[in-house]
Amino acid sequence: MKKRLSDILLSLALLLILAPVFLLLVVLQFLSYRGRVFFLQARAGKNGEIFTLIKFRTMTEARDVQGELLPDHLRLSRLGSWMRKSSLDELPQLLNVLRGEMSLVGPRPLLPEYLPLYNDEQRRRHEVLPGITGWAQVHGRNTVDWTRKFEYDLWYVDNRSLRLDLSILLKTLKPVLSRSHIYPVDSLTVEKFRGQSSANRPFLPQKSQP
Structure with missing residues (x-):
């Protein structure tokens, strides 16, 4: 309850403080992408429940002559590259926090297609709400491999507290301001999780309660 209350209060405060920046970005996005301001994508949240991430x-x-989307690095706009480096593309996720789908701090929400690939230990990352930032993000962000990333996520699940959340929020400022660890080495995209060999049963998302 305390974590949820702090999420709401901090998210509202950030939205109010950053309102001019938010509105400016909306205008820039509208002009750059012909009215398509937000990127919406299905992600897996707490207990594997699917929600719509807003960025x-x-x-x-x-697209190419066959109508297929070009590779990501060819579609990344100048504005988009700047927003990723400054992490401003993540700003709308404060709305996900207010809706109760995310927390300010927690394991990053991943694609639903990864759900059947987790082993029993890895799927424990879904015991908590996903976060805008997390323990893995302050320890290398997108430059650490999947194995290490899961280790960081599970450490957070086992050691989470409001004090730790505050520490992570403060530690997040450094990589954001320095624009470091945004991309893996020699790549503009994060390699997809391919799973690990395991005899464990697949993890299936639970249905949301009405």
Whole structure:
């Protein structure tokens, strides 16, 4: 309850403080992407429940002659690249926090297609709400491999507290301000999780309660 209350209060405060920046970005996005301001994507949240993640759009819809989307690095716009480096594309996720789908701090929400690939230990990351930032994000962000990333996520699940959350929020400022660890080495995208060999049963998302 205390974590939820702090999430609501801090998210509202950040939205109020950053309202001019938010509105400016909406205008820039509208002009750059022909009215398509937000990027919406299904992600897996607490207990594997699926929700819609909200981000500012960073890539165009450019396609080849066959009508297929071009590779990510060819669709990343100049505005989008700047927003990713400054982490401003993540700003709309404060709305996900207010809706109770995310927390300010927690394991990053991943794609639903990864759910059947987790082993029993890895799926414990879904015991808590996903976060805008987390223990893995302050220990290398997108430059650490999947194995280490899961280790960081599970450490957070086992050691979470409001004091730790505050520490993570403060530690997040450094990589954001320095614009470090945004991309893996020699890549503009994060390699997809392919799973690990395991005899454990697949993890299936639970249905939301009415």
